[in-house]
Amino acid sequence: MAGVRLDHVSKRFGNTEVIRNIELDVADGEFLVFVGPSGCGKSTILRLIAGLEEVTSGAIWIGDKDVTHLPPSKRGVSMVFQSYALYPHMDAYKNIAFGLQMSSRSDESVDQRVRRVAAMLQIGDLLHRKPRELSGGQRQRVAIARAIVREPQVFLFDEPLSNLDAALRAQTRLEIARLHDELKATMIYVTHDQLEAMTLADRIVLLNGGRIEQAGKPIELYRRPQTRFVAEFIGSPRMNILPVTMEAGLAILPSGDRVPIPSRFDGPADLGIRPENISLATPEVPETIHARVLHVEELGDTRIIHAALSDGTALAVRHPADAPAPRKGDEVALRLDPEHMHLFGRDGARLD
Amino acid sequence: MKRVLSRIGLAGACIVLAIFLLFPLYYAVLTSFKSGSALFRVDYWPTEIDLSSYIRIWQEQPFARNILNSIFVATTVVILSLGLALTAAYALGRVQFRGRKFLLYTILGVSMFPQVAVLSGLFEVIRVFGLYNNLGALVLTYMIFTLPFTVWVLTTFMRDLPVEIEEAAIMDGLSPFVIVTRIFMPLMGPAMVATGLLAFIAAWNEFLFALTFTLSNEQRTVPVAIALITGASEYELPWGNIMAASVIVTVPLIGLVLIFQRRLVAGLTAGAVKG
Numbered sequence: 001m002a003g004v005r006l007d008h009v010s011k012r013f014g015n016t017e018v019i020r021n022i023e024l025d026v027a028d029g030e031f032l033v034f035v036g037p038s039g040c041g042k043s044t045i046l047r048l049i050a051g052l053e054e055v056t057s058g059a060i061w062i063g064d065k066d067v068t069h070l071p072p073s074k075r076g077v078s079m080v081f082q083s084y085a086l087y088p089h090m091d092a093y094k095n096i097a098f099g100l101q102m103s104s105r106s107d108e109s110v111d112q113r114v115r116r117v118a119a120m121l122q123i124g125d126l127l128h129r130k131p132r133e134l135s136g137g138q139r140q141r142v143a144i145a146r147a148i149v150r151e152p153q154v155f156l157f158d159e160p161l162s163n164l165d166a167a168l169r170a171q172t173r174l175e176i177a178r179l180h181d182e183l184k185a186t187m188i189y190v191t192h193d194q195l196e197a198m199t200l201a202d203r204i205v206l207l208n209g210g211r212i213e214q215a216g217k218p219i220e221l222y223r224r225p226q227t228r229f230v231a232e233f234i235g236s237p238r239m240n241i242l243p244v245t246m247e248a249g250l251a252i253l254p255s256g257d258r259v260p261i262p263s264r265f266d267g268p269a270d271l272g273i274r275p276e277n278i279s280l281a282t283p284e285v286p287e288t289i290h291a292r293v294l295h296v297e298e299l300g301d302t303r304i305i306h307a308a309l310s311d312g313t314a315l316a317v318r319h320p321a322d323a324p325a326p327r328k329g330d331e332v333a334l335r336l337d338p339e340h341m342h343l344f345g346r347d348g349a350r351l352d
Numbered sequence: 353m354k355r356v357l358s359r360i361g362l363a364g365a366c367i368v369l370a371i372f373l374l375f376p377l378y379y380a381v382l383t384s385f386k387s388g389s390a391l392f393r394v395d396y397w398p399t400e401i402d403l404s405s406y407i408r409i410w411q412e413q414p415f416a417r418n419i420l421n422s423i424f425v426a427t428t429v430v431i432l433s434l435g436l437a438l439t440a441a442y443a444l445g446r447v448q449f450r451g452r453k454f455l456l457y458t459i460l461g462v463s464m465f466p467q468v469a470v471l472s473g474l475f476e477v478i479r480v481f482g483l484y485n486n487l488g489a490l491v492l493t494y495m496i497f498t499l500p501f502t503v504w505v506l507t508t509f510m511r512d513l514p515v516e517i518e519e520a521a522i523m524d525g526l527s528p529f530v531i532v533t534r535i536f537m538p539l540m541g542p543a544m545v546a547t548g549l550l551a552f553i554a555a556w557n558e559f560l561f562a563l564t565f566t567l568s569n570e571q572r573t574v575p576v577a578i579a580l581i582t583g584a585s586e587y588e589l590p591w592g593n594i595m596a597a598s599v600i601v602t603v604p605l606i607g608l609v610l611i612f613q614r615r616l617v618a619g620l621t622a623g624a625v626k627g
Contacts, residue, residue, distance in 0.1 A: 037607070052519055061596030073525030085516035089538040098534075 002076070002153040003028040003186060004049060004061030009058035009211075011044055018044050020210040021058070026188060031180050031191045036198040036207035037233070042190045045207070046156050049188060050079050062154060066304050070146075078147040079156040082163060087132040092142045093118075093127035096149050117149045120182070137168045137320045148183070157189040161196060173199060194234050198222070206230050207276075228344040231272045237304055239342070240278070244271045245344070255309035258287040259336050263343050265351050272342035273317040275304060280326065281335040289332040291315060295325045307332060378601070382618065384595035391443065391591045406600075409581070414569055415597065418577040422601070425487055425573055426555040429494045430548045436495075437502035437547070438540070442532050444503070445510030446518065456507065463500035466490050478565055489565040494558060497550040509543040510536065545612050554606055556606035565576045 004026040011019040018041045026032045034042040047053040051072035059068045067075045086095050093114060094219040100110045118124045121141045128231060131139055139152035140160060147155060157176070159226045170293055178201055180187050197204050198218045205230075214226045218234075231239045244251040246265045250258045253271075261271070281288045291307035294314070303325055305317040317334060319325060327331050343351040384392060387402045427559050443449075476495055483489035492583055513536065521531045537544070559575040566572050572580070578597045581590050 050523060052522065054532065072522050077523070079520070079523045081516045081520060083514065084518050085520035086515065087521075087535055102524070102526055102530055102534075143520075146520075152525070190412065 003030070004154055004188065005061040006045075006049075007061065009045075009048060010056050011041075011048060011053065012056050016025055018210050019048065022210075022212060024205065024212065024215070026186060029184050029186055031177075031187045031189065031200060031202045033191060033204050034202035035191055035194060035204055035233070036213070037079050038192060040207040041210040042192075043345060044160055045078070046158050046188060046190045049075075049154070050077055050156050051075050061181055065345055076213055077156055078150045078152040078154075078172060079141075079146050079158065080143050080160045080239060082159040084143040086139060086146075086166075086231050088131050090135065091128050091130050092123060092145075095131070095142055096127075096146045099146070099150060111152075113149050114145075117145045120148070120179075121145050124127070136164050137172060138189040139170060140164065144179070148179075149321040153186065155183075155185055155187040157187065159191055160189075161191070162193070168208075169196075174275050176200065195236065202337070204234075206233060224350075225272075225342060226271065226278075226350050227349040228270055231342055231344070235277050237318075239272045239274050242271045242273075242313060242315075251341075251343075253289065253309060254313050255289070255311040259289065259311065259338075260287060261338055261341050261343065263283040265343060268346055269351060270344040270346070270348075273336055273340060275316040276338035277337040278315065278317045279337070280305075280317070280319060281333045285333065288335050291332055293328055293330045293332055293336055295328060296325055305332075307334065312314055371602070380595045383591060384462065384599050387592050402464070405596035409593050409597045409600075412579065412593070413575060413577060415574075417570055418572050418574045418603065421487055421571065422556055422575075423574040425490045427553045428491045428504050429498055429555040430552045432491065433495055433498040433502045433547050433551050434506075434544055437499060437506045438532060438537060438544070440503045441506035441510040445507045448458065456504070457502050459500050463497055467497075471560065471564060474561070475564065482615055484565060485567040485571050487566075487571060490555075490558075490562055493561045493565065494555045496559075498554055502547045502551055505547045506540065506543060509540050513539055548607060552608065556605060 004024075005239070006022050006026075007023040007024045009019060010017065022045065022199060026287050034045055036042050044053065047248075048055055049062075051067070051070060055068060059066055061067065062075055062077065087098065088090075090098060095156040096117065097110050097114045097253075113128075115124070117126055121144060123138060123141045125135060126138055126142070126250070129138075131142070134142065140163075140331065144160070161172055164172060173196060176187075176189075180200075189200060195277055197226075201218050203215060204218050206213045206221060208229050214221055216228045221230055221234050221349065225234065225239075230242065232241065233282075242251075242253055246252075246261070246263065246269050249260060249263065249267070251261045251269075251271050252258055291308065291309050293305055293307050296319075297306070298301055298303040298321075300321065302321050303319045305319050305326065307315050307317060309315065345351050382395065382398060384405055385398060385401050385403070386395075390400065390402075401466075424570050444452060454476065474496075478484050478489045478493070481489075483492065515533065517539075518531060521535050526535070556573075557575055558573070558578070561574045562576045563579070566576065569577070574597070578594055578601070581593050
């Protein structure tokens, strides 16, 4: 087992710089998730670590070895691809075993390892099937088994769940988490789905335009996003962002409403507040703002109320399912919880 | 009504096309069963079954030897072409290097020269290698026209194989040779069968090089041997023998196509990636 270190890694394709000077330490046994919108460079980073792409500058360390110029097979990493990338003409057993067999290990030890890994992933009964005879979830297990059987120091996952349907995705997500507990290996995982990132990661690295926007524990990114970009990316439904003018501890909303906020900043800024930190209040409660309900989304456990302030500014509010829900067109009073407000400057950086 | 008419029209067109394509072959079969003066009578239906032509072609020249020559040349050409084309296709389809496009179009360009244009130059080459009147000369020269299209077809196919399969193989620690032979080759089976078959037919039927680069009856391939079949006297045209020989050499080709046509249907990559 080993950690991974990215030492000022950059990558450009022609004139486009996809990875800009990334510095990152992945601890031994850590589950690290790269997350970001498409085109942010997250897959490229994974391919750089795998050795499928060469870095333009910088160095990559795995354990105490500089692997920057080593071929993929010498790095002690294995990778699970989004499209599974199984060998279509081989059955599941052969798919898992082929790499080992080619590296001239004894057949017996290969067989033992394949059977053990197959049992671990509960695909022991499927070993004689060709990939085309397997369902999506089963193919993904075979692909994961193929990665595990090589006993790598580092596992790389490239959006392994995005081809699965929602139910299977949740289940496989859980299994990957369990696998991580069991193998105690370093895992680096790429996804565009913030939910996967939140649930799986020991640490999330949020990428934007080839740079690290913020790295930290999932709950840190959620509770204290360092930039407006992080604030909007993490959390669903996404955080409300209101353009405000700050004046003596009051945020003046576009609608003219004034909301107290514990900040000494003065001037134009963006106020961020998550839907669960806004609540419906009776109009008599001070410090409320008035809004009209546009639409109510029923989620079962909660409701999302989409409302508009007097000037049309939209706000999403999470409302408990057991409380009486307002209806479309109703006038409501909203209370913004000052404890959970985030203030960002116009450059997107956090202001406290 | 309209549907019925269009169906009749389609069927009619198919029949006309089939007759147009098959009639020469049919007439050859018909003629091969005739002998003597019946050869010069125009019949559209079999009137007699006379196998004497089929017997005579084996007696009057080393026809069996000619067939073996053809089989040897065509098979060797197919094996060499596919082997070279597969490795070339890996380079041209999967490896990035400068001048790749130029190289591809040069290969295509080679196939555009008419055979006659390169004939005299090739003759010198053959002489230098000491391959005159040797089947090796045919194997070598046939690859001039088989390689361009095998390389092109396989390159196109190679490009369409999912890159991730190759990357997975690289991560698995497989060498390029193992990737090409154990992963790509099975996946390209249908394409290899199709191009191999075309190369085989082209080599089997080739006439000009075979005529030019061989001298003795023992080194000839069937097309040349058939063309050089002579009658008992110079006034006799041995139509029966020629037709019988033609039928004999056509049957294996038809057999090959029928055997491999199932394998030509692809679908091997199904299940490799999501889809």
